[in-house]
Amino acid sequence: MKNTTPILLGLALLTVAGCASPDKPPAGAGAISTTERASMQTRVFTASVDTVFAATVAVLQDRDWKILKADLASGIIQAESRRRVEALGPKEESLTDRKARKKLVEERDSAADQWSRWDTLTVHIEPWGNRVRERITMSRCGALPPMTYKKYINPSWFSKGREVTVNAPASEESAEMLFPEVYAEFFGQIEKAIGVRQAQVKKDREGHASE
Numbered sequence: 001m002k003n004t005t006p007i008l009l010g011l012a013l014l015t016v017a018g019c020a021s022p023d024k025p026p027a028g029a030g031a032i033s034t035t036e037r038a039s040m041q042t043r044v045f046t047a048s049v050d051t052v053f054a055a056t057v058a059v060l061q062d063r064d065w066k067i068l069k070a071d072l073a074s075g076i077i078q079a080e081s082r083r084r085v086e087a088l089g090p091k092e093e094s095l096t097d098r099k100a101r102k103k104l105v106e107e108r109d110s111a112a113d114q115w116s117r118w119d120t121l122t123v124h125i126e127p128w129g130n131r132v133r134e135r136i137t138m139s140r141c142g143a144l145p146p147m148t149y150k151k152y153i154n155p156s157w158f159s160k161g162r163e164v165t166v167n168a169p170a171s172e173e174s175a176e177m178l179f180p181e182v183y184a185e186f187f188g189q190i191e192k193a194i195g196v197r198q199a200q201v202k203k204d205r206e207g208h209a210s211e
Contacts, residue, residue, distance in 0.1 A: 032178055040180045042135045043187045044128055047194050049075065052125050052132045055193035059186070065121065075125035086117045090140035090175040115142040119177070136186060138177035146170045 045052050053072050060067060065079040087105045095101050108114060121138045146169050155161035177183075 037178065038135075040178075040183045041137055042133060043191075044131050044133045045191065045194055046131050047198060049125055049127060049132050051194055051197050052134055052190070053077070055190050055197055056123055056125065056134065058193050059189045060121075062189075075123075077121075077123040077125070079121045079123075081119040081121075083116055083118045085114045086142075087114060089115045089142045089144070090117070090173055093140065094175065112145070115144055117142045120174075134187075134190070136183060138182065139174045140177055141172070141174040143172040144170065 047055075050072070053070075053075065056077060057067065057070055060077070060079050065081055067077070067079050069076060069078040071077075087108045088101065092101070092104060095104075118141050119138060120141055121136060123137075124135045126133055153162055153164060
């Protein structure tokens with residue numbers, strides 16, 4: 001089950017996310033408390049650290065994420081999605097003004113105006129009593145190349161309107177992913193992957209016992 005659009009994860013990750021219709025504000029946008037943030041990003045599993053770690057790496061690979069770091073000793077996994085091109089930047093996707101979002105998309109009709117977009121993810125897995133806690137933090141990232149464009153300055157009572165040339169430098173920005181459905185979908189896949197591994201271990205044990 002290969003997902004080549006991680007951010008649907010953007011679900012939606014994941015993907016979910018940056019390709020939403022410009023006529024609709026992104027679901028889940030708005031203020032969120034520290035408790036709500038931790039709740040959406042955290043799950044506790046009845047499994048070993050090794051099993052949760054392996055299941056998480058497998059899900060990331062199935063979703064076509066590039067693993068940048070996978071350290072079982074520290075319980076840290078870092079990954080990055082494939083790059084894609086989108087009209088809106090990470091922070092612009094959070095705009096709740098539908099007209100403003102639509103206008104931005106319509107204005108960026110050339111390749112030079114498009115954002116290079118990708119998502120990053122950091123996972124922390126640790127023992128939690130007799131279970132295992134996993135926290136995932138995802139961020140949307142974007143970059144714009146340096147651009148030169150014309151801009152018209154409106155006239156005022158003391159000057160005439162005029163057109164000027166703007167030389168904008170390259171820029172990057174990021175915004176933390178705060179969509180509950182994105183994390184829920186991701187944890188759901190991890191839970192299934194854990195179940196598959198636990199079932200296989202049980203089957204192997206029963207096979208050895210019958211020998």
